[in-house]
Amino acid sequence: MTSSARRTVYLDHAATTPMLPAAIEAMTSHLGRTGNASSLHGSGRAARRTVEESRETIAAALNAQPSEVVFTSGGTEADNLALKGLWWARLNEDPRRRRILLSGIEHHAVLDSAIWLEQHEGAEIEWLPVDELGRVQLRDLRAAIEQDPETVSFVSLMMANNEVGTLQPVREVAALAHEHAIPVHTDAVQAVGQIPVDFADLGVDAMTITAHKIGGPYGIGALVVRKETKLVPIVHGGGQERDVRSGTLDTPATAGFAVALEHAIRSQPEAGARLIGLRDELVKGVLATVPGALVSGDPVGRLPGNAHLSFSGCEGDSLLLLLDARGIEVSTGSACNSGVAEPSHVLLAMGYDDLRARGSLRFTLGRTSTRADVEAVLENIGPVVERAMSAGLQNVGRNA
Template sequence: MGMRWIYLDHSATTPVDPRVVEAMQPYFTEIYGNSASIHRFGRAAARALEESRRTVAEILGCHPTEVVFTGSGTESDNLALRGVAFAQRRAGRGHHLIVSSVEHHAVLNTARQLEEVFGFEVTYLPVDEYGMVDPDEVGRAIRKDTILISVMYANNEVGTIQPIAEIARIARARGIPFHTDAVQAGGMLDLDVNRLGVDLMTLSAHKFYGPKGVGVLYIRQGTPYLPVITGGGHERGRRAGTVNVAGIVGLATALRLAQESRESENARLRRLRDRLIQGILERVPEARLTGHPTERLPHHASFVFRGINGEELLLALDVEGIAASTGSACTSGRPEPSEVLLAMGLPHEWAVGSLRLTLGKSNTEEDIETVLEVLPRAVARLREMQAIEV
């Protein structure tokens, strides 16, 4: 009998819900037309596309025309920053952006390229020890030439939930478009764009049991935006490229299912998460929880352990049948500590020993107890090996 695997990396990606696979299936083999074609095959695909758009819009509390389908959360972040920045500069409104220092690289690296290649100026907001942005810092960073503010809804590495609505009020009062990367929040938190007050918002299907390779960019009507993927008139001219109808149907189905079960599933995950956090902090010496202790995603537990290498810990857990992450899956494989942990003020000797455990639908109390047996032994063994090498 094979090893029983425990998957605790749901912030990296989630398995596709079988109901989502079922909803997508006809659009691979039966309703396969190009949604831009006028024949019956194209019209059937277009109907599915617009029905999916309405489903997403209902969840976001916006008009369907404000929903743009993309190829990923990364693409959506890129389109948001570049699209608004180029449109604002072309209109002569300025060239200054504000982003937090703990954004996903899809935002940070885009902002850096806008700064280094295209001549924009960027302010990178500091965060506190929990990775949280102070809204007052946002207000102080605003200049006359500020054209966009981007602060993520919830952090992928440490799970901290940002005060988005408060930051949005500050941006709105100054007439500055506000974008939030809500990729980690998609299946977990309220996505009503009016309650949040955002002008642009990014989502990615594979974070809430949908398929990879499809995302959403919400763009509030009237927000300055210049298309940066050019070609045909797809997505009302805002994102060119033949539309991935099957993926979009999957995204809409997955988002609806996630939001329908959000409250009950969040309560279940929160209980498991709290047991995991309590057990690890009790059983592992020199361990710290990273991220905010209460304002954090319900499925997210992240830690640093002094004196070990996070990548080596991942391998040790993998041997024991536990799949986890050191933080951002997009940057795994590097021995250097993450920018997020350093921005939070963690010293190098702690920050290199990071671990992210993110729960999902398949996880049980038995999984938690197994981790609480395996992890302390793994950390102790790595520390012993480190002591011998020294």
């Protein structure tokens, strides 16, 4: 088979997932229509109707109120709005509230927002430890809060880790924090569509979601915020979205987002069971094929589509590129910063050494994944690991 005819095996759904055909249809049906949803004339009112109907659909799918859905440009903006908006609102009420309680495995949109507040606004970050499976322990949160509850600004804890797939006890964390009237934010970007997500039942004060992880368009997400939760805006302008997030709304994108989310929530039970079957087959096959391969994250309390594995004696980037050359697209457990591969902050926080952190791959399955995709990985992973190990040994010899 020629390279041009080779089928691509896409196993990086945690990064982004293919658009649902129905979402494409919903979005494109509005692209040719003119109308600013803030305008009062007929075209504007038609656009506003689409936006509000989309908002209602999204709210219903998540068991939230429509007024609690604040549209943003995506998960990163929603995380920034949650952390910075909560920080300034809480600080305005009580200048003692300078402590942010945060796990060390959060997405960079959360981590970097908190670090910015630390560097520019005098926030005090307290890192909640995680165990070897990547889970935050309630006893550690309780100890941090009870040290001085009046000085805590907020808690932020993701629902599911984007690298190793471990699920967090968000509902219990919210209940504990609320004993001291401390707000809680959760980044649910990875969780929505893979596990049940019920905003009202979770009890959190703010929740980040985005469209492109669930078969929707790029460039749109939302922060779901309880009506009584105060946020200081970080984007100013026309006062759209409850005066919390200004900017002209992307009407076609809201329509695509709503269709994708409704489908993801409706199909989640069946899709989750199917992904667990494929994931377990992949993990079992890799462990049987590659001596020394190890699984990371909680073996039970994890996302259905996530398989995170480390390979001794290999560089994750080498494994990724070798698989990519064979038409298999995955992700590494490391972040590339300015062209320099660095060990994953998630794996280091879990106590992994530098070598294991660097030699990891993340396989994430989604709606379009098939058994043929799993079989392609199992057919190629052995030779790829052997070649990556050989390349690693050659580099060691040259550097000796």
